[in-house]
Amino acid sequence: MAFDRLIEKIVEKQNPTVAGLDPKLDYIPSYIKEEAFAKYGKTLEGAAEALLVYNKGLIDALCDVVPAIKPQAAYYEMYGWQGVKTLAETIRYAQSKGMFVITDGKRNDIGSTMEAYATAHLGTTDVEGEKIDAFGSDALTVNGYLGTDGIAPLLDICKKGDKGIFVLVKTSNPSSGELQNLELEGSETVYHRMGKMCEEWGEELPSKYGYSGVGAVVGATYPEQLKELREQLKTTFFLVPGYGAQGGGANDVKYAFDENGIGAIINSSRGIMCAWKKEGCDERDYAQAALREAIRMRDDIKSVVGEMKL
Amino acid sequence: MAFDRLIEKIVEKQNPTVAGLDPKLDYIPSYIKEEAFAKYGKTLEGAAEALLVYNKGLIDALCDVVPAIKPQAAYYEMYGWQGVKTLAETIRYAQSKGMFVITDGKRNDIGSTMEAYATAHLGTTDVEGEKIDAFGSDALTVNGYLGTDGIAPLLDICKKGDKGIFVLVKTSNPSSGELQNLELEGSETVYHRMGKMCEEWGEELPSKYGYSGVGAVVGATYPEQLKELREQLKTTFFLVPGYGAQGGGANDVKYAFDENGIGAIINSSRGIMCAWKKEGCDERDYAQAALREAIRMRDDIKSVVGEMKL
Numbered sequence: 001m002a003f004d005r006l007i008e009k010i011v012e013k014q015n016p017t018v019a020g021l022d023p024k025l026d027y028i029p030s031y032i033k034e035e036a037f038a039k040y041g042k043t044l045e046g047a048a049e050a051l052l053v054y055n056k057g058l059i060d061a062l063c064d065v066v067p068a069i070k071p072q073a074a075y076y077e078m079y080g081w082q083g084v085k086t087l088a089e090t091i092r093y094a095q096s097k098g099m100f101v102i103t104d105g106k107r108n109d110i111g112s113t114m115e116a117y118a119t120a121h122l123g124t125t126d127v128e129g130e131k132i133d134a135f136g137s138d139a140l141t142v143n144g145y146l147g148t149d150g151i152a153p154l155l156d157i158c159k160k161g162d163k164g165i166f167v168l169v170k171t172s173n174p175s176s177g178e179l180q181n182l183e184l185e186g187s188e189t190v191y192h193r194m195g196k197m198c199e200e201w202g203e204e205l206p207s208k209y210g211y212s213g214v215g216a217v218v219g220a221t222y223p224e225q226l227k228e229l230r231e232q233l234k235t236t237f238f239l240v241p242g243y244g245a246q247g248g249g250a251n252d253v254k255y256a257f258d259e260n261g262i263g264a265i266i267n268s269s270r271g272i273m274c275a276w277k278k279e280g281c282d283e284r285d286y287a288q289a290a291l292r293e294a295i296r297m298r299d300d301i302k303s304v305v306g307e308m309k310l
Numbered sequence: 311m312a313f314d315r316l317i318e319k320i321v322e323k324q325n326p327t328v329a330g331l332d333p334k335l336d337y338i339p340s341y342i343k344e345e346a347f348a349k350y351g352k353t354l355e356g357a358a359e360a361l362l363v364y365n366k367g368l369i370d371a372l373c374d375v376v377p378a379i380k381p382q383a384a385y386y387e388m389y390g391w392q393g394v395k396t397l398a399e400t401i402r403y404a405q406s407k408g409m410f411v412i413t414d415g416k417r418n419d420i421g422s423t424m425e426a427y428a429t430a431h432l433g434t435t436d437v438e439g440e441k442i443d444a445f446g447s448d449a450l451t452v453n454g455y456l457g458t459d460g461i462a463p464l465l466d467i468c469k470k471g472d473k474g475i476f477v478l479v480k481t482s483n484p485s486s487g488e489l490q491n492l493e494l495e496g497s498e499t500v501y502h503r504m505g506k507m508c509e510e511w512g513e514e515l516p517s518k519y520g521y522s523g524v525g526a527v528v529g530a531t532y533p534e535q536l537k538e539l540r541e542q543l544k545t546t547f548f549l550v551p552g553y554g555a556q557g558g559g560a561n562d563v564k565y566a567f568d569e570n571g572i573g574a575i576i577n578s579s580r581g582i583m584c585a586w587k588k589e590g591c592d593e594r595d596y597a598q599a600a601l602r603e604a605i606r607m608r609d610d611i612k613s614v615v616g617e618m619k620l
Contacts, residue, residue, distance in 0.1 A: 022423070025438065033438065042440040074419060074426035078435050080444035081398050085391035106418050108453055109384060110483035110551075113332070116384035125388050128335065128343070130352040134390035143418055145455050146481050147488030171456050173420035178457030182503065185493045190500060193492065241420075 001207035002139055002164030003215065003237045006100045007262055009067035011308045015298040016257070018068040018102060019290070020241070020269025021055055021090060022075045027273050028054045029283035048082035051075075054286075055090045058273070061287035063097035066294050070239075070267055073105040091137050101137045102239065106168060108143035108150055115153035122154070122163040139164040141217060141239070144194055148201070155204045155214070164205070164213040164237075169195045169229065172219025172242030195229055198236045209310060211237035211263060218256065220248025220266065227255035230263065238264040244271030244297070254304040261308035268297055311517035312449055312474030313525065313547045316410045317572055319377035321618045325608045326567070328412060329372055329600070330551070330579025331365055331400060332382040337583050338364045339593035358392035361385075364596075365400045368583070371597035373407040376604050380549075380577055383415040401447050411447045412549065416478060418453035418460055425463035432464070432473040449474040451527060451549070454504055458511070465514045465524070474515070474523040474547075479505045479539065482529025482552030505539055508546045519620060521547035521573065528566065530558025530576065537565035540573065548574040554581030554607070564614040571618035578607055 010016045025033065025047055033050045040046035059069065069090075076087035091101045107117040121140045124131045144151060144167045154165050170180055170191040180191040195216060202212025212235045218226050220242035230238070238256045242248040243266050256264035275293035276286035320326045335343065335357055343360045350356035369379065379400075386397035401411045417427040431450045434441045454461060454477045464475050480490055480501040490501040505526060512522025522545045528536050530552035540548070548566045552558040553576050566574035585603035586596035 022426075024426075025436075037438065042437045044435070044437065044442055044444065047435075047437045072419075072423055072426075074417070074423045074430065077394075077430035078426045078444060079437075080430075080435070080442070081391050081395035083444070084387075084394045088391050106453070107384070108416050108418075108478075109382075110481065110556075113382055113384045116332075116334075116382075116388045120384065120387035120390075125354070125357075125390070126335075127352045127354065127357045127389075128347065132354055132390070134354065134388060134393070143416070143453050143455055145453055145478060145489055146483055147485030147490070149483050149485040168418075168455060171420065173456055173459050175457035175459040178507070179455055179500070179503065180457070182500070183495045185495060190489070190492070193489065197488070246420075 001205055001213045002158060002162050003211050003213055004208045005162070006068060006265065007209050007211065009100055010262065010265065011310055013065060013067050014302065014308055015065060015067060016265050016301060016305065016308060017066060017294065017297055018070045018265050018267045019058065019062055019066050019272045019294060020070045020072060020267045021058065022072040022269045023051045023054055023273065024075060025050065029276070029286050031284060044080040044082040047079045048086045051079065051083065052086045052089055056093055057287040058290050059094050059097055059099065061291040062294055063099055065291060065298065068100040068102060068265060069094045070102040070104050072269070073103060088135050091135055102139040102141065102166065103135065103137040104141045106141050106143050108146055110146060111149040111153055114150050118154045118157040123157040123161060139166060141166045141168065143168050144197060151201050155201060158205055158213050164215060166215040166217050166239040167194065167198050169198065169216040170218045170222055170225050172221045172246055176219065191225070195233050195236065199233055202235050209262065211235055215239055217241065220253045221246055223252040223255055230255055239267065240264050241267045244268040250300045250304045253301060257305050261305045266301055271297065311515055311523045312468060312472050313521050313523055314518045316378060316575065317519050317521065319410055320572065320575065321620055323375060323377050324612065324618055325375060325377060326575050326611060326615065326618060327376060327604065327607055328378040328380045328575050328577045329368065329376050329582045329604060330380045330382060330577045331368065332385045332579045333361045333364055333583065334385060335360065339586070339596050341594060354390040354392040357389045358396045361389065361393065362396045362399055366403055367597040368600050369404050369407055369409065371601040372604055373409055375601060375608065378410040378412060378575060379404045380412040380414050382579070383413060398445050401445055412449040412451065412476065413445065413447040414451045416451050416453050418456055420456060421459040421463055424460050428464045428467040433467040433471060449476060451476045451478065453478050454507060461511050465511060468515055468523050474525060476525040476527050476549040477504065477508050479508065479526040480528045480532055480535050482531045482556055486529065501535070505543050505546065509543055512545050519572065521545055525549055527551065530563045531556055533562040533565055540565055549577065550574050551577045554578040560610045560614045563611060567615050571615045576611055581607065
């Protein structure tokens with residue numbers, strides 16, 4: 001199943017991290033933007049071209065060290081359908097370099113519509129008998145507010161295509177507790193309940209290494225909840241945002257891992273993408289700066305997690 | 311504010327309904343598909359072209375009678391970036407015909423990312439000083455699981471651009487209660503709490519007719535909750551899915567309206583789009599069949615709601 005593939009890549013590279021590709025024009029070196037605008041003008045096409053060149057540079061630099069990328073759909077939609085084309089091309093390019101791709105879309109809807117999202121991002125679209133991957137990602141983040149029938153169509157498509165999902169459980173943002181931490185009758189919280197639903201949904205997608213194809217998003221910015229959820233959700237693989245720019249460190253994320261050093265993948269987006277700005281290096285060195293930060297992050301996390309073993 | 315514009319259109323047309331444009335290839339008459347595939351082959355481009363021609367036909371037929379359309383993003387994403395291009399073109403075409411457009415995307419994320427979604431769907435993207443509407447819709451459906459800082463960036467952009475949002479409160483699907491109906495300590499449910507948050511967020515987007523720019527999605531399939539929520543959420547405009555194909559009727563949706571016959575807009579998607587199949591009419595008559603169904607639906611709802619007055 002899908003997270004077996006991801007776990008194997010993590011162990012092979014001894015690196016449980018994912019590079020978030022959330023490209024804003026502000027992050028992109030000016031030489032890339034100038035070339036793109038010279039070709040397409042200051043248009044959405046121009047912006048989308050700059051994003052693609054920037055992303056490919058990052059992927060080329062990172063692919064031997066980092067097992068996965070997580071493009072965030074919002075940053076592509078911001079540049080229109082042209083940006084969404086760059087999303088599709090980024091996914092394909094990263095996969096061609098051997099990377100696992102998690103599309104961060106937080107999609108959610110009723111069953112019939114969720115089937116369309118599942119087809120779009122993880123499945124195969126049928127155009128009068130022709131089978132075409134619209135986006136063809138390896139995993140998708142989703143929001144479980146609608147309950148089981150908003151998740152079931154994803155499970156079917158994951159099963160057929162060896163794909164996975166990550167359900168939002170406890171998000172990394174400051175106000176995540178407003179709804180997620182509300183206490184239900186019987187002394188559990190909304191996020192606990194969502195976590196349990198992940199375990200149940202996951203029963204349909206069993207896997208080799210003990211983690212089902214239904215993962216959970218749990219923020220690094222709430223280490224206590226991360227620890228508590230790791231103990232409760234034995235078969236749920238975690239996608240952990242919030243390391244770096246959002247404030248989480250290695251000591252916060254260590255709780256996400258099991259005794260074999262697996263069970264989670266830690267995301268950094270701005271930390272990696274904007275490393276060249278933070279370093280103050282030549283902008284043409286942006287991808288190597290991203291790699292330096294990715295290696296620093298890997299070593300930082302490995303120092304608390306130890307060796308990853310299957 | 312945005313829902314003032316929508317309410318004025320509803321009153322002018324004496325029609326509190328919205329046509330959901332969730333186009334699957336299966337729904338599209340074969341003469342449209344054949345032309346598109348002759349031009350582009352059985353490709354995502356071909357599918358996207360068929361969707362666009364189909365949508366334009368529906369919009370031309372409906373625009374004098376129906377005040378708004380609600381394209382569902384999933385059905386466009388299913389046909390790749392090419393489908394997403396059709397989404398953008400559909401939004402623009404409907405607006406050029408005077409219709410209000412609600413993009414049904416159920417987007418949600420942390421603050422910085424939500425700003426990107428808000429910019430994409432409701433705002434204006436800055437490409438090095440050039441201001442471009444990426445999708446330029448009038449309203450967007452969103453999911454509030456992440457709390458206030460996932461909503462705040464939308465409020466800013468709605469304020470500047472005279473736009474609105476609809477937050478999922480009680481959805482129309484069979485399993486919506488699994489999470490939404492959970493009882494919190496103090497005898498309210500998760501969906502009640504979400505409804506109250508809509509009222510609070512709405513304070514930032516006041517309007518002429520008493521309904522803020524923060525609406526709520528409440529399903530027609532749960533008429534009791536609809537009634538109860540209408541009584542509790544005095545300033546929250548409702549988007550009500552679930553009429554028609556999902557099982558809701560006029561007697562179920564009447565509770566969504568206030569004593570002036572306003573306060574809500576009722577969606578039908580498959581009922582309108584597939585009217586030609588249900589009628590068994592000539593497929594070239596698909597748009598007029600949609601109009602006949604839209605008129606039947608309008609009259610059905612008006613028969614229980616009465617005249618809409620400002």
